[in-house]
Amino acid sequence: MSLRIALLGLLTAYGSASGYDLTKGFEKSVAHVWQAGHSQIYPELAKMTADGLVTVEAEGARGRKIYSITSEGRAELRAWLIGHDPTGPARSEVALQAFLLPLLEHREALDVLERLKTHAERKLAELEALWAAKHASPVPEGASGVRFGDLALDLGIRQSRTTVQWTNDAIAQLERQA
Amino acid sequence: MSLRIALLGLLTAYGSASGYDLTKGFEKSVAHVWQAGHSQIYPELAKMTADGLVTVEAEGARGRKIYSITSEGRAELRAWLIGHDPTGPARSEVALQAFLLPLLEHREALDVLERLKTHAERKLAELEALWAAKHASPVPEGASGVRFGDLALDLGIRQSRTTVQWTNDAIAQLERQA
DNA sequence: GATTGACATGTCAGCACCTACATGTCACCT
DNA sequence: AGGTGACATGTAGGTGCTGACATGTCAATC
Secondary structure, three states: OHHHHHHHHHHHHHOOEEHHHHHHHHHOOOOOOOOOOHHHHHHHHHHHHHOOOEEEEEEOHHHOEEEEEOHHHHHHHHHHHHHOOOOOOOOOHHHHHHHHHHHOOHHHHHHHHHHHHHHHHHHHHHHHHHHHHHHHOOOOEOOOOOEOOHHHHHHHHHHHHHHHHHHHHHHHHHHHOO | OHHHHHHHHHHHHHOEEEHHHHHHHHHOOOOOOOOOOHHHHHHHHHHHHHOOOEEEEEEOHHHOEEEEEOHHHHHHHHHHHHHOOOOOOOOOHHHHHHHHHHHOOHHHHHHHHHHHHHHHHHHHHHHHHHHHHHHHOOOOEOOOOOEOOHHHHHHHHHHHHHHHHHHHHHHHHHHHOO
């Protein structure tokens, strides 16, 4: 269901776009929030067309199909944003590793934490670079006066920072026990 | 793949357990880290038995099958913990809502944020209660001197706190624009 | 003796998702 | 003319996961 929403959202932001454009959009703008490859996107667009949420506005060169959102699609998007409780299933590989860490010897556990730290730092750096890039060039504002994706990016950065801090504290805690 | 790991981990912590026990284990101890229902667990245990990672040690009353981990299973678990890079796909409904929030009117956006805040606070309270409960009764320690699941729970609590803070700041930011 | 509810295991249909396969267009460079 | 590489859309097979269906045991209560 959320893939539909992400597509409708991007389509609203873009005005109109092809499946290819949307795939690219997933690779850059929404990547840290939701992921999908073209093999998932194309069939979904077909289904959404059948459901009347989007329409093929025109067909361009190279078989390019240009989609745009319908009023039904806008309604669906709005309803989800306003009414959907975020109850996505909890599945975090990092948290699972953290959970099982006591199974390892002291030394090994420290190594794993060190690796998690590096990972988290890399992700944080990525997101901060994205932030900097976004704020270098102007980006359209939405109806609520906030720039597109800024809130999500801020959340991602905070979460990454929290994870880095956690690895630091966890490492310190383990070392105290040595 | 990670389901296997979670099952092997729980089995190690428990010593031995039935599919039913493990299902219960998923409901309480690992729930905030990884989710799985019995309809996923039973077939997976069968496959793992075929792969030699676990064995049916005994059969108890009511058709109860008691599983225990094999040395192969222990090796697999260890290899994953030590060698696996946490590259789980980024899919967060909260982040997606945050991303698309500018599509809404100012008032509506605030309502959504308020709801997200309530949600995050509820989750935080849950995890903190879990923490308190765990620390009231003794829990076995692992090889590294850390209690089972404590690190993951700490991470979860921090993440929840971060989310709550983010909602607060986002609300404040939106209100400043009114 | 019958019902209820926790214990206990399984299957199946269907959706979500991923990797790899498959096909073709067009612009640009050599 | 041929090759490369971005553009562009699709399909197919396989796994992960969910919700619903299906079945049966055992203990306790009424």
